[in-house]
Amino acid sequence: MFQSFTATASPEFGPKRLAALRAAMAEAEIDAVIIPRADAHQGEYVASCDQRLAWLTGFTGSAGFAVVTMDEAGVFVDGRYRAQVRVEVDLDHFTPVPWPEVQLTDWIAERLSEGAIVAFDPWLHTVEQVQKLAERFDPLGIETGWEDLIAQIWDDRPARPAEPLTVYPENLAGRSLSDKCDAVAKDLRDAGHSAAVLTLPDSICWLLNIRGADIPRIPIMHAFAVIHADGTVDLCTDAPAGPEVQAALTDRVRLHPYDALLNVFETLEGQVRLDPQSAPIKLWAFLGGRAALDNGAVAPVEGKDPCQLPKACKTEAEIAGARAAHLRDAAAVCEFLCWLDTEAPKGGLTEIDVATRLEQARVATGALKDISFETIAGAGPNGAIVHYRVNEKTNRPVKTGELLLIDSGGQYLDGTTDITRTVAVGEVGEEEKTCFTRVLRGMIAISMARFPKGLAGRDLDALARMPLWQAGQDYDHGTGHGVGSYLSVHEGPQRLSRISHEPLRPGMIVSNEPGYYREGAFGIRIENLVTVTKAADLPGADAREMLTFETLTYVPIDRRLIVAEMLSPAELAWINDYHATVEKKLSKTVPADICAWLKSACAPL
Structure with missing residues (x-):
């Protein structure tokens, strides 16, 4: 496990x-x-x-x-x-x-x-x-x-981890280390900067096509890096780099211990970029102190992490990998949901049983590297705890007549997944179904969105909330977060959120996950991952570039919880088309018993 x-x-x-x-x-x-x-x-x-x-x-x-x-x-x-x-x-x-x-x-x-x-x-x-x-x-x-x-x-504080680095395949990344370093170096030269300090490990992993294992659930290492305007990199990490990694890093990358970053700083000259949103104040102050001593030979300047945006805009190879990873993951989730539909109404299951069985289904794919975060399996009122983590003390029975919220994901070499499904255990109340349908309508609104290039997540977030707002309801989290490619399941700068100002661009992957939570009673969330793509041209439309979303997640949404009469004709068509696509994509990859369950779960409303 x-x-x-x-x-x-x-x-x-x-x-x-x-x-x-x-x-x-x-x-x-x-x-x-x-x-x-x-x-x-x-x-x-x-x-x-x-x-x-x-x-x-x-x-x-x-x-x-x-x-x-x-x-x-x-x-x-x-x-x-x-x-x-x-x-x-x-x-x-x-x-x-x-x-x-x-x-x-x-x-x-x-x-x-x-x-x-x-x-x-x-x-x-x-x-x-x-x-x-x-x-x-x-x-x-x-x-x-x-x-x-x-x-x-903190007397018994654990030691800092230092797990070995691995090479991330270039065919999955879609770009070489040299290509990425050259592009970032040009960005620095164009801005008049001599170097940029990278403090976000996922930026460093993306840039150098490497992965680590220092942080649970995310294949990154503890590291800092400095990329110079000539395209070379100083990498500070205690994570061991074996011969294969050193060969892949080439002579562009100079390796240093994790604690040697300030020593590297002693060698810098010119304007050095630090991202004020992520760089520790310690680093800014150190460079500022050097600037005062050296009469301006070096100076810290504010600027965005040069890797964040290109990392967020996935290559064709990364999008292809994401599609493959999501279909593999979907087959595992469907196998789990089929089992759950059979076992949960019998009684006897607990939240830990649910999380364990779902992880086993993913492990059975033979491709799982790790789960992408701790599985959330919230039964009844525990579903209202948005980021609930079940443990031996909180483990609750899965009871009939209640909702069960399952939010989970997998780390595969070709992609990172994140999916939430809320399911009925036996017959649940009409209030739960009504609230579920409002959440579904919000998720469909994002899925169907067509919007002008240049809009940010803040411009779309309200689409997902409108059905809930009309009933005097809401949820206290963003509608979606960015997702990496075999990196962090929560990636910036892209988000679907009222506080997100970053324009959405083709290739960005975001989650689409509205929800509703009634403390002490139940929680509802429905989540698919989607990727931003160029929208098809429409006859007679204005000559402006439009964007839309391609759905990556294909797993049935519990139709027993959907009040069909609450859906508009377009919403009804969307859910029926979605389920038809789910069945078509998965029916050839899952066993016969799962296929029979799939047919029922995807039947038209």
Whole structure:
């Protein structure tokens, strides 16, 4: 099993660790400490040595942060984790704070006075984050300081991982290392920059056509890199590079230990680009200090990570790989759903049984490298916990008359998958069906969208919410996130979200996953992955480039939960066409018993 069901954090450790942190704060004369979820690479998924937030508070969600003062400890979470945080932290010692409704700087400003010191680890906070702190705190006379107090009190902290690197096949990448480095180098020269610092491991993996194994569920390594305007690269990582990897990296890439990044910085000259949204403030300050000493021989400049956008716009080879990976994954998911339809109504299944059986179906493909994230198997009210992770303590029976939400994915060499299906276990209520159909209508709206080139995710997000809005309902997460090619299941800069300003471009892969959650009762989410593509020309249309989405995920949507009368003729046609395509694509690849189930699951409404 890739997935473990052991509880990774527990509320009972929080009070003792909180007391130790406050003792360290008192000794250092610090009034508040900020503890983020991210590591030095701003990773959503982090190694065990970087799970500071979970270690201190017990909260295991993949986003959030804590602020500890001498009197209060706030755990800031967004709408995805409001229910989860109340279960995982000791509420007598930690206070959940709704973020972004309550901003970190406002919360701190209300509790500290002039002359107070707020500490943070400069490796864990970006240039942009620290700039925002200064904008708010400087007028109030609140100071900031650099202290890693968690390191001082975390006695049994795990070691940093260093797993071997592997070569990513060029035929799957669609572009060579040399081609990518040359293109990025030209971008730097055109901007007048001598080099760019890469702090995002998935950017480095994409650029160099390599993969790692330092982070669970994501084939990346702990690494920093500097790409120079001549197309050469300094790679800083402790991940071992065997002869095959070294040969693939060629003489363009110079290898250094992970901790040697600042030594590499000592050799830089000219304008060095750092992305303020992802680069640690430590790096900006170090280069700024050198600039002051060297009379401007080197200077840090703000600019976007030059790998993010080309990485997001997949090559034809990557899209072809994604199609193949999704069809392979779909066959496994259908095998699982057929089993679930037979076994769940009998009673006796638990959430762990569900997650285990689904992983076994993927492993049986013979191509699974890992799951792409911890499978979410939320039965009944647990489905309302948006990023629920079942463990031995929370494991709930799968009961008849309830909804079961299953959000899962696989890491295959040719693609990364992510799919959510909400299914009925036995007969469920009309309210659940009505809400499910509203969510489905939103998912169909995105699937059918046709939009002008230049629009961003914020321009489309409302399409998915409109059926829910009309009923006074909504969901507290984005409609979709970017997805990598055998990389992170959550990739930027593309998103379907009201806060996304990045224009959608052909080749980008995003999820399409509206939902609805009723705390204490049920959760609903339906998710397909789609890729942005050029829309076909229409007779008589204006001469402007239009884009649309190609669906990559082909797995039946539970028709027992669909109220057909709520669908428009176009929506009804879409779901029937989708199911017909599912059956056509999979009927030749699944066994006869699955094929019979598939025919029933894909029958027209």
